[in-house]
Amino acid sequence: MARPRYQALKGTQDVLPPASARWEALLATYAATVERAGYGLVQSPMFEEIGVFQRESEGADAVRKEMYDFEDKGGQHIALRPEGTASVVRAFVQHHPLTPWKVWYATPAFRYENAQAGRFRQHHQVGLELLGTADPEADVEVVTIAAEFLHALGLRQVELQLNTMGTVDDRVRYVEVLQGWLRERVGDLDPEDQARVEVHPMRVLDSKRRATRAVTAEAPAIADHLSPESEAHFAAVVDGLSAVGIEPTMAPRLVRGFDYYTHTTFEFVPTLVDNAQATILGGGRYDGLVEELGGPPTPGIGFGSGIERLLIACDAEGVFPAPPTALDVFVVDVTGGAHARELTRELRAAGIRCDRAFDQRAMRAQMKAADRSGAPFAVIVGDQEVADGVATVRPLAEFGAEQTTVPRADLVAHVSALLTDLPSKDAP
RNA sequence: GUGGCCGUAGCUCAGCUGGUCAGAGCGCCGCGUUGUGGUCGCGGAUGUCGGGGGUUCGAAUCCCCUCGGUCACCCCA
Known part of the structure; x- marks a missing residue:
């Protein structure tokens, strides 16, 4: 592509x-x-x-x-x-x-x-x-x-x-010792490392090349020259x-x-x-x-x-897995979006993590998005709910709760209670 | 800076002795269910086959260059 x-x-x-x-x-x-x-x-x-x-x-x-x-x-x-x-x-x-x-x-x-x-x-x-x-x-x-x-x-x-x-003084003295030792064996070092004996002897110790390592295994250690x-x-x-x-x-x-x-x-x-x-x-x-x-x-x-x-x-x-997506509620609004706007504002103000759909998508698509979001609950608002002044709370995962309808005024409290009772989902 | 390997849909990849070669799975979108996701079924969209040049009647497939990725050296977290 x-x-x-x-x-x-x-x-x-x-x-x-x-x-x-x-x-x-x-x-x-x-x-x-x-x-x-x-x-x-x-x-x-x-x-x-x-x-x-x-x-x-x-x-x-x-x-x-x-x-x-x-x-x-x-x-x-x-x-x-x-x-x-x-x-x-x-x-x-x-x-x-x-x-x-x-x-x-x-x-x-x-x-x-x-x-x-x-x-x-x-x-x-x-x-x-x-x-x-x-x-x-x-x-x-x-x-x-x-x-x-x-x-x-x-x-x-x-x-x-x-x-x-x-x-610094220790190191100066040690480098001298090391350099002298390496000079006697420079021919056995990997060719790539030979020049470094003069330029930066300590770097030779750190080399990963096999030939060099074989030599430096026996090299004097700074710990003995302190x-x-x-x-x-x-x-x-x-x-x-x-x-x-x-x-x-x-x-x-x-x-x-x-x-x-x-x-x-x-x-x-x-x-x-x-x-x-x-x-x-x-x-x-x-x-x-x-x-x-x-x-x-x-x-x-x-x-x-x-x-x-x-x-x-x-x-x-295999440790330190990413934490689960942090959403509590997904608001599904099939009346155009204004209610989703109000409800997400209310829920978020109460500290409840929630998201919603845009573009006036079909309910099926919004439910799909709700499922994908990982939120344990969907809050559904359609013409019927609006007419009755209620909201539908639908559990999205398997923890036995029933779908319920609650007055709009009680929604935040109701959802908060549900979230508190949620079976621990923090287990790894 | 040097060297090996690689570069096809959003992702993982098949196709590569040149001629239905533009594909599969997953994902995505829609529909079945005009107010209910996850399962299932049906349908759909998306690629200048990394880019450029060359060989050829014809190139995703061969050659060259280039860009990018990856791994290694150097060095470092």
């Missing part, structure tokens, strides 16, 4: 009802989880001056070559946010709120890359940031909340991978998690995409999803980022979680 003139761009998608109901439910679950822990919503602009994301130290592909950037009419170099953290940190620096500052967000994120399973040009993240404390307890809280969130969605087959990047302070921090995090029953998988080769991470880094990976892009939630500590964006030295930690990937993981586990 002919493709319409305009379509959603590559790597973007429309989320329509009823599928969008899962988004609503996910967002509600997330907000409830983090607000219970004292995090407040932060809304920041979806675009920023490009420097917010693309700082001199930043070598991540997501901001180096995948940025959606443009020059605006005033000549400013603008970029659509590729991730959530940098904007929040910029807002922190700009408004200097009291610390610890605990905020959460839900936002689209943009990266110019080719789409594949679990990867889009516009994807959506929920996340949180905790700024102003270097306490390993903060690391524990953030990871714990992440785990609670995933659990609340119904996800069970999820693995937590944990690593540490140490301090300063005593960093070691103590990491140990405290591991102990704290263990104390709340979270047993992470130590992942010495876990290298997160953004260069600003220090100390704790972590990812939650669904074990049942076989996409290459499976990580549903990732985060870590970023103790130098606030300073880099012009603020006072301030430690911070947070995570981001991809909604699209969360839903893929939920599907893989």
Whole structure:
């Protein structure tokens, strides 16, 4: 068939009802989880001056070559946010709120890359940031909340991978060790990875290529090259998690995409999803980022979680079904539509969810629409009802109730009572 | 940016050694029941067969280009 003139761009998608109901439910679950822990919503602009994301130290592909950037009419170099953290940190620096500052967000994120399973040009993240404390307890809280969130969605087959990047100094020393080790084995690496030994040695650890993995399985781990302070921090995090029953998988080769991470880094990976892009939630500590964006030295930690990937993981586990369509009543008016207008207004004002048909359709068609709407009751108004000043209430599903006729004045109360008595339809 | 696979009605797909090739199921609309949905029966609408070019008497079917989708690399949520 002919493709319409305009379509959603590559790597973007429309989320329509009823599928969008899962988004609503996910967002509600997330907000409830983090607000219970004292995090407040932060809304920041979806675009920023490009420097917010693309700082001199930043070598991540997501901001180096995948940025959606443009020059605006005033000549400013603008970029659509590729991730959530940098904007929040910029807002922190700009408004200097009291610390610890605990905020959460839900936002689209943009990266110019080719789409594949679990990867889009516009994807959506929920996340949180905790700024102003270097306490390993903060690391524990953030990871714990992440785990609670995933659990609340119904996800069970999820693995937590944990690593540490140490301090900047730790990392410099480690990279030197790692680079020297890799140089001796560069010939055994996958050709595609050989050049990276010089450019970005830690990325080699993260490679998925078989030959490279065989080599790096034996590579020195950063955990063995930490300063005593960093070691103590990491140990405290591991102990704290263990104390709340979270047993992470130590992942010495876990290298997160953004260069600003220090100390704790972590990812939650669904074990049942076989996409290459499976990580549903990732985060870590970023103790130098606030300073880099012009603020006072301030430690911070947070995570981001991809909604699209969360839903893929939920599907893989067969959990988190979309809630049923939320309608209580469908008004069928075969007198032209004016009564449907009045009744829906009345019912809605009383908090009853209802819909109606348009176009003066035949009763049969309106009843069909009522059935399809999922509402448990149809309220029918025809010439006879109008003449008698009543409305007919017809049950649409199998719960034994009889079709009844009630005075118009009693309709709302009658329907309310019926809905209250409804056999629980919330069972999954 | 690179590579594999794919692109026929709203959806899922059949047709593809070129010649009733424009189809099926589901869905949608109407009617049977001029005031009652879900079952059933009958009837109906919708496609420039992704787009463009080429080969041919003839192309949804073959070739080229292009666009789009999908999966993978890179990278990340």
